[in-house]
Amino acid sequence: MISLKGVVKSFGAARILNGIDLDVPDGQRIALIGSNGAGKTTLFRCLLGEYTHEGSVTVDGRDPRHHRTEVLRLVGFVPQIAPRLEMPVAALMRYVADVTGGRVEDMEAIAARMGLDVAPIRSRAFVKLSGGMKQKLLIAMALGRPTRLLILDEPAANLDPGARAVLFELLAERPEVTMVISSHRIDEIAALVNRVIELEHGRIILDDTVTDAGALGSTFTVRLETARAEPSFARAATEWGLTETSEGRWTGSIAGPDRLRFLGFVARHAGLVKGFTLDEEAASAGGDRDAVASLS
Amino acid sequence: MRAPETVPAAAPAGSSFWTGFAATFRLEVAEAFRARWFAFYALVFFGLVGMLLVFGLTESRVLGFTGLSRTLVTYIQLTMAILPVFILITTVRSLAGDREAGVFEYVLGLPVGIGAWYAGRFLGRYLLAAAPVIAALFAAVIYGAVRGVRVPWLELGFDIGLLLVMIFAFVGLGFLISAVTRSVDTAQTLAFIIWLVLVLGLDLVLLGALIRGRMAIEGVVAIAMLNPLQVFRTGSMLLFDPQLVLLGPTAFTVFDIFGRAGFMVWSFAYPLVLGLVTALGGWAIFRRGDLP
Numbered sequence: 001m002i003s004l005k006g007v008v009k010s011f012g013a014a015r016i017l018n019g020i021d022l023d024v025p026d027g028q029r030i031a032l033i034g035s036n037g038a039g040k041t042t043l044f045r046c047l048l049g050e051y052t053h054e055g056s057v058t059v060d061g062r063d064p065r066h067h068r069t070e071v072l073r074l075v076g077f078v079p080q081i082a083p084r085l086e087m088p089v090a091a092l093m094r095y096v097a098d099v100t101g102g103r104v105e106d107m108e109a110i111a112a113r114m115g116l117d118v119a120p121i122r123s124r125a126f127v128k129l130s131g132g133m134k135q136k137l138l139i140a141m142a143l144g145r146p147t148r149l150l151i152l153d154e155p156a157a158n159l160d161p162g163a164r165a166v167l168f169e170l171l172a173e174r175p176e177v178t179m180v181i182s183s184h185r186i187d188e189i190a191a192l193v194n195r196v197i198e199l200e201h202g203r204i205i206l207d208d209t210v211t212d213a214g215a216l217g218s219t220f221t222v223r224l225e226t227a228r229a230e231p232s233f234a235r236a237a238t239e240w241g242l243t244e245t246s247e248g249r250w251t252g253s254i255a256g257p258d259r260l261r262f263l264g265f266v267a268r269h270a271g272l273v274k275g276f277t278l279d280e281e282a283a284s285a286g287g288d289r290d291a292v293a294s295l296s
Numbered sequence: 297m298r299a300p301e302t303v304p305a306a307a308p309a310g311s312s313f314w315t316g317f318a319a320t321f322r323l324e325v326a327e328a329f330r331a332r333w334f335a336f337y338a339l340v341f342f343g344l345v346g347m348l349l350v351f352g353l354t355e356s357r358v359l360g361f362t363g364l365s366r367t368l369v370t371y372i373q374l375t376m377a378i379l380p381v382f383i384l385i386t387t388v389r390s391l392a393g394d395r396e397a398g399v400f401e402y403v404l405g406l407p408v409g410i411g412a413w414y415a416g417r418f419l420g421r422y423l424l425a426a427a428p429v430i431a432a433l434f435a436a437v438i439y440g441a442v443r444g445v446r447v448p449w450l451e452l453g454f455d456i457g458l459l460l461v462m463i464f465a466f467v468g469l470g471f472l473i474s475a476v477t478r479s480v481d482t483a484q485t486l487a488f489i490i491w492l493v494l495v496l497g498l499d500l501v502l503l504g505a506l507i508r509g510r511m512a513i514e515g516v517v518a519i520a521m522l523n524p525l526q527v528f529r530t531g532s533m534l535l536f537d538p539q540l541v542l543l544g545p546t547a548f549t550v551f552d553i554f555g556r557a558g559f560m561v562w563s564f565a566y567p568l569v570l571g572l573v574t575a576l577g578g579w580a581i582f583r584r585g586d587l588p
């Protein structure tokens with residue numbers, strides 16, 4: 001699906017991509033990780049045909065620079081930073097639908113699944129939406145149309161846990177779509193991908209396949225007990241969708257791909273947590289209940 | 297609302313030139329109607345016409361002109377003073393601002409051809425720049441006609457044509473500046489300098505000084521003929537003041553060399569060619585480099 005050979009991109013004296021060679025077969029899901037300035041966004045812009053560069057980039061056998069519309073019709077793109085578009089939401093969605101051959105209704109349906117009702121914000125300027133709303137809308141416009149390649153630059157950065165879970169579901173529903181997902185942190189997207197590529201100073205320093213134990217669409221039941229009431233913990237637990245069934249006892253469920261982040265949340269409150277279990281739910285685990293973590 | 301489906305097997309065909317062009321054009325116009333610059337821009341020209349009408353159509357005589365002819369002459373002269381800098385600054389702010397705001401990264405990551413996108417933005421911007429100027433002029437004409445004032449249709453048509461080609465030239469310049477610069481600050485500074493140079497090229501004292509400095513008359517005339525502001529200024533007065541006695545020595549000399557018909561053709565053709573060349577130059581530069 002994607003082939004990069006000797007890709008070099010410089011801005012003046014600064015060499016941002018330093019000879020990237022990469023082949024990505026159809027249907028592969030790649031985590032592109034690396035620190036700030038590693039070259040992730042520059043690589044994406046080369047894939048989208050937006051940057052000139054040395055070496056060659058092909059997507060589906062075509063150079064995205066010279067066959068823009070043919071290549072980009074296959075691509076759904078979510079940028080790291082939402083563009084400051086002054087246009088109304090409805091006009092933006094119409095535009096995206098017109099040039100991609102998609103349907104506004106499909107994009108609205110995806111937005112609705114992510115918890116964003118488009119109807120009340122149709123006439124609002126895109127730039128005036130909250131960070132989370134912009135992100136949901138950008139994801140809806142990328143996923144709400146037919147694509148064969150998704151390029152997602154930090155797609156979950158502004159999303160609440162509920163919306164993140166839906167995003168993981170939506171990606172799981174597209175097993176045939178090739179994905180390149182960037183993140184600063186591997187734990188953010190580890191469960192979404194089957195290959196990890198790490199960039200550093202414009203070079204690939206790690207290229208590894210991932211055996212993913214947690215299915216993309218899986219869900220985990222959480223039971224958690226705290227030693228005492230703590231307002232900051234209660235707020236964070238509520239944001240994760242947990243409910244307090246009795247004093248100090250919390251239950252709820254989280255998306256499989258979110259489990260590493262959730263474990264991080266639990267670890268941050270280790271002094272408060274008395275007991276904790278995380279079980280994969282039977283429905284999405286094919287009948288098996290798989291205890292991933294427990295502490296008591 | 298139907299439930300979302302998983303990805304259909306085939307992706308749709310990429311958008312054609314016309315689909316991309318039409319969508320971009322619509323978007324440019326839709327966005328401008330929400331923008332403060334456009335509201336202010338329209339307000340300035342309608343305010344200008346309103347003021348001219350308030351000061352009276354028929355009661356006074358200025359430089360030999362009365363009624364709607366006087367309003368038209370004054371409007372044209374004021375327009376020449378403010379329209380080019382308005383167009384240049386708003387155009388480069390819009391394009392360079394979009395680049396800085398990450399709009400190019402997102403929009404040009406969609407399957408729209410660069411040519412279709414560029415043409416859609418250019419023509420959208422041109423329509424937005426021209427519409428308030430011409431609409432304000434028509435508002436004056438309608439008001440004058442209702443008041444029973446003679447409408448100078450020939451002069452009006454001629455000057456509307458000149459306005460349209462001058463706007464075209466400056467939108468083209470704005471696109472060229474936006475293509476060669478990477479930031480709003482640089483683009484605005486360059487736009488302002490270009491406008492300033494053109495205004496200085498209008499100044500009769502400067503041209504007089506060039507003549508006194510023994511610069512060849514052909515050189516002075518060439519400066520005047522290549523300055524779209526001077527071309528507009530001279531052209532717009534041709535019908536009102538056939539001998540161009542109000543404009544001073546440069547215009548008179550230009551008129552003397554080219555003749556009336558020759559200058560009329562030049563005053564339409566040159567801004568059109570200038571706008572086209574700068575717009576196409578901007579497109580060539582834009583598509584060759586990094587887009588965002």
